[in-house]
Amino acid sequence: MIQQLKRDSFNSLLENCKLCPRECNVNRLAGELGFCKSGAKIKVASSAIHRGEEPPISGTHGSGTIFFSNCNSQCVYCQNYPISQLGYGTEYSIEEFIKILFSLQNKGAHNINLVTPVPYTPMIKEAVYIAKKNGLKLPIIMNILGWESLYFADLVLDFTDVFLVDVRYADDQLAEKYSNIKDYVSINKKFLNKIIAEIPQQKCDKDGIIQAGIIIRHLVLPNNLNNSIQALRNLKEWFGTEIYISLMNQYFPAYKASDYPELNRRLTIEEWTEILTEFKNLGFKNGWIQEFETD
Numbered sequence: 001m002i003q004q005l006k007r008d009s010f011n012s013l014l015e016n017c018k019l020c021p022r023e024c025n026v027n028r029l030a031g032e033l034g035f036c037k038s039g040a041k042i043k044v045a046s047s048a049i050h051r052g053e054e055p056p057i058s059g060t061h062g063s064g065t066i067f068f069s070n071c072n073s074q075c076v077y078c079q080n081y082p083i084s085q086l087g088y089g090t091e092y093s094i095e096e097f098i099k100i101l102f103s104l105q106n107k108g109a110h111n112i113n114l115v116t117p118v119p120y121t122p123m124i125k126e127a128v129y130i131a132k133k134n135g136l137k138l139p140i141i142m143n144i145l146g147w148e149s150l151y152f153a154d155l156v157l158d159f160t161d162v163f164l165v166d167v168r169y170a171d172d173q174l175a176e177k178y179s180n181i182k183d184y185v186s187i188n189k190k191f192l193n194k195i196i197a198e199i200p201q202q203k204c205d206k207d208g209i210i211q212a213g214i215i216i217r218h219l220v221l222p223n224n225l226n227n228s229i230q231a232l233r234n235l236k237e238w239f240g241t242e243i244y245i246s247l248m249n250q251y252f253p254a255y256k257a258s259d260y261p262e263l264n265r266r267l268t269i270e271e272w273t274e275i276l277t278e279f280k281n282l283g284f285k286n287g288w289i290q291e292f293e294t295d
């Protein structure tokens with residue numbers, strides 16, 4: 001059951017921000033900004049029904065997806081960079097954010113899908129606590145990069161039903177080069193260990209819509225097949241073959257990708273086939289594979 005944050009705890013989370021592994025320790029309530037430039041209010045770029053997620057998330061009515069502004073990483077190929085890096089969006093009070101949650105429920109969404117919500121965790125937790133008491137019924141999805149701390153996990157586990165979490169890198173140097181984050185592999189592994197211990201089973205309703213569970217996403221990057229192969233091997237070694245994996249080929253060069261020649265194109269069918277072969281050879285039993293679309 002979700003615990004309401006006491007006022008002191010709520011304030012201290014923002015007065016000394018260490019909501020993500022950067023641990024900037026800035027006082028956001030006093031107007032200081034950390035690496036992600038998030039302030040003391042929730043900032044949202046868009047909220048809408050989204051049908052492009054995995055089948056148990058999008059279902060037939062779509063996922064109630066909220067894209068938060070700002071991000072604590074800096075992926076050079078970010079497809080949402082106007083939101084994540086340039087900070088486009090509108091600030092909302094907790095009361096206004098609760099109205100967004102209910103408007104998605106009223107539109108028939110299967111769930112509330114929080115995309116890169118980490119800097120706003122205390123406000124979101126408060127909003128979900130109040131909304132659930134007042135009739136919000138939808139499962140809450142944390143849609144995150146996988147570079148999250150155990151501190152964050154402890155804050156969100158009591159109100160998160162589904163984690164949609166990336167395993168993007170199997171190589172710390174690549175994570176630093178492409179996303180400006182350190183120690184990705186060990187932080188990612190610790191975070192996954194924690195949530196898998198807490199949410200061991202996937203649960204869907206009679207229509208196949210996910211109500212609880214963990215889906216691990218891997219986005220294949222061009223010219224980086226060793227990274228993808230090692231990421232899949234790590235997953236098998238750490239968690240076995242029963243986990244739910246979503247293998248994605250939707251990469252296209254965006255933002256600063258043209259500064260990195262190896263990233264400045266889409267995936268080829270040959271690269272995708274090689275990753276699929278590895279995926280099958282490793283024996284993963286559950287998950288989804290994106291269709292390969294040719295131009």
Ligand code: SF4
Nearest residue numbers: 017020023024034036
């Ligand atoms: S959420 Fe933002 S301000 Fe807080 S520690 Fe992370 S990057 Fe720094």
